[in-house]
Amino acid sequence: MKKIILGLSLLSCISGLHAQSLKLTSTDVRQGEQVKDAYVLNGSGCTGKNISPQLSWTGAPAETKSFAITMFDSDAPTGSGWWHWSLVNIPKEINSVARNAGSTDGKNIPVGAVQGRTDFGGPGYGGPCPPAGDATHHYHFKIWALKVDKLPVDKDSGGALVGYMLNSNSIASAELVPVSVRPAQ
Numbered sequence: 457m458k459k460i461i462l463g464l465s466l467l468s469c470i471s472g473l474h475a476q477s478l479k480l481t482s483t484d485v486r487q488g489e490q491v492k493d494a495y496v497l498n499g500s501g502c503t504g505k506n507i508s509p510q511l512s513w514t515g516a517p518a519e520t521k522s523f524a525i526t527m528f529d530s531d532a533p534t535g536s537g538w539w540h541w542s543l544v545n546i547p548k549e550i551n552s553v554a555r556n557a558g559s560t561d562g563k564n565i566p567v568g569a570v571q572g573r574t575d576f577g578g579p580g581y582g583g584p585c586p587p588a589g590d591a592t593h594h595y596h597f598k599i600w601a602l603k604v605d606k607l608p609v610d611k612d613s614g615g616a617l618v619g620y621m622l623n624s625n626s627i628a629s630a631e632l633v634p635v636s637v638r639p640a641q
Contacts, residue, residue, distance in 0.1 A: 522548055540581065597631065
C-alpha cells in the first residue's frame with residue numbers, strides 16, 4: 457500500500473512539473489477595468505481610436521503548433537454575442553502582438569496569420585462600443601494554443617465558424633476580460 461501511495465505521489469509531482477498554465481496579459485487593457493478610449497470603436501456613436509491592444513502570452517503547452525486570438529462581447533444584445541476580432545494561424549514562435557496589430561488592412565499581423573470577419577462585416581479589430589445606457593459589457597480577449605499549424609479559415613470566415621474551429625483544435629486557452637459601459641445619452 458505504501459508503494460502505491462508513494463508511486464501516486466511521485467506521479468503527481470512529475471505531472472505537476474510538466475503542467476504549464478497559459479496566461480494572457482496586456483499593457484493596454486486590464487482584467488475587469490474599463491477599456492480606454494484608444495481601444496474603443498470609432499463609429500456607432502463612439503469616438504475612440506479603434507486600436508487593438510497589445511497582448512502577450514506565456515506558458516503555452518509544448519505541443520502547441522499555432523495560436524489564435526479572439527475578442528468576443530458576451531453581453532451584446534443579439535442573443536448570440538458579438539465577434540470583435542479573430543486572428544488565427546499565428547506561428548508558434550510568436551508570443552505577443554503589438555498595439556494596432558488588428559488594423560483592418562492587415563499590415564501589422566504576424567506573417568502567415570489571418571484575420572477573420574467580425575460582426576462589423578469585415579476583417580480586423582473592432583473595438584468596444586456598447587449601446588448607450590446598456591449594462592456593463594464584458595470583452596473576452598482570448599489566446600488559444602492550437603494542436604494544428606493552420607486552420608482552414610480566411611478573411612471571410614465569420615466568428616461562429618472561427619469559434620467552432622478553435623474549440624475543435626484547442627489544447628489550452630486563457631482570457632483577459634476588460635469591461636466597457638457607455639452612459640445613457
